[in-house]
Amino acid sequence: MALEMRGACERCDAPLDHNGLAYICSFECSFCGPCTRQLAHKCPSCAGELARRPTRI
Ligand SMILES: [Zn+2]
Ligand SMILES: [Zn+2]
Numbered sequence: 603m604a605l606e607m608r609g610a611c612e613r614c615d616a617p618l619d620h621n622g623l624a625y626i627c628s629f630e631c632s633f634c635g636p637c638t639r640q641l642a643h644k645c646p647s648c649a650g651e652l653a654r655r656p657t658r659i
Contacts, residue, residue: 616637
């Protein structure tokens with residue numbers, strides 16, 4: 603699995619703007635803000651903690 607920024611939330615498939623609010627776990631699972639809140643900042647795939655994704659480009 604490539605380490606690249608995904609373009610959509612893995613839970614609700616909402617598009618994630620590179621400059622917008624997004625959360626990512628240590629295994630590169632990406633989620634939107636509302637889903638992250640509903641998941642209590644815990645990744646449903648790997649149980650890792652979801653952290654704010656750095657904004658770049
Ligand atoms: Zn979502
Ligand atoms: Zn994960």
